[in-house]
Amino acid sequence: MARKPTEEKNIPTTGHEWDGIKEYDNPMPRWWVWVFYATIIWGIGYTIAYPAWPISKSGATPGLLHWSTRGDVAAEIQKFTDMNADLNAKLASADLTALDDDAALKNYAVQYGRATFATFCSQCHGSGAAGAKGYPNLLDNDWLWGGDIETIRTTVTHGIRSAADEETRIGDMPAWGDMLEEEELANVIEYVVSLAGGEHDAAMAEAGKEVFADNCAACHGDDATGDRDLGAPNLTDAIWLYGGDRDSITETIKGGRAGVMPNWNAKLSASQIAAVTAYVHQLGGGE
Numbered sequence: 001m002a003r004k005p006t007e008e009k010n011i012p013t014t015g016h017e018w019d020g021i022k023e024y025d026n027p028m029p030r031w032w033v034w035v036f037y038a039t040i041i042w043g044i045g046y047t048i049a050y051p052a053w054p055i056s057k058s059g060a061t062p063g064l065l066h067w068s069t070r071g072d073v074a075a076e077i078q079k080f081t082d083m084n085a086d087l088n089a090k091l092a093s094a095d096l097t098a099l100d101d102d103a104a105l106k107n108y109a110v111q112y113g114r115a116t117f118a119t120f121c122s123q124c125h126g127s128g129a130a131g132a133k134g135y136p137n138l139l140d141n142d143w144l145w146g147g148d149i150e151t152i153r154t155t156v157t158h159g160i161r162s163a164a165d166e167e168t169r170i171g172d173m174p175a176w177g178d179m180l181e182e183e184e185l186a187n188v189i190e191y192v193v194s195l196a197g198g199e200h201d202a203a204m205a206e207a208g209k210e211v212f213a214d215n216c217a218a219c220h221g222d223d224a225t226g227d228r229d230l231g232a233p234n235l236t237d238a239i240w241l242y243g244g245d246r247d248s249i250t251e252t253i254k255g256g257r258a259g260v261m262p263n264w265n266a267k268l269s270a271s272q273i274a275a276v277t278a279y280v281h282q283l284g285g286g287e
Contacts, residue, residue: 012024049064091109091275099149109279113272113278116268135241135259139283140239140285142233144241147287158263177254189250189253191207196238
């Protein structure tokens, strides 16, 4: 509110008055007005020079300078891609089984693979690759399809049950709840629980052993130690992808399992696949 001048001046008021106090309608300082006009001009110039006005869902006006943060990031990525082009080409065609013979290439592969894993694989397998329910732990030696380095590369390349790749690994666990009688289901569940040392009913487990031999041994083997060619897990080692408690085993046998891992050859380059393969293999679980 403006201060009332000591001398009477012919200054209009805003019409507001409170307890005898009037609000004068003094003009704004000229320097403030010119600064305000300058900000308007600067704002208009900015929208002309830089991306500003949205024109569609895909973007905005590019501006006369055609500058963008995305462009800067892309240029930075491309700079390092070009710097590592020779190493990437060498890695893409490398014999991964002989990677230990080239310390420099192996170090590059592991570091490159670590970054690739963090970007594309950690969402399912975890940042430390220890997995979760339904997502394999990559730190142990319990590999459904095999854990040697070339087998890992094949799995990463073509995925598991990936409809987008004709060479994907296929090995579904059927839903036995639709094919076995209730008594047969109860007995075979008891037998599977017993295989890894769980508490069980011995008589039911013995009856379930026959059900297992007739229906399950074709994939899991007569001794239930699994078959990597089919992706059938070992049921005797107490390592369970979907949980080893009775409820989880019951759910698996009754409802079946058919988890999907995408074929990464559709999204990753050959060098990225080789790198993430080398990284996973050296974590400690690779064979």
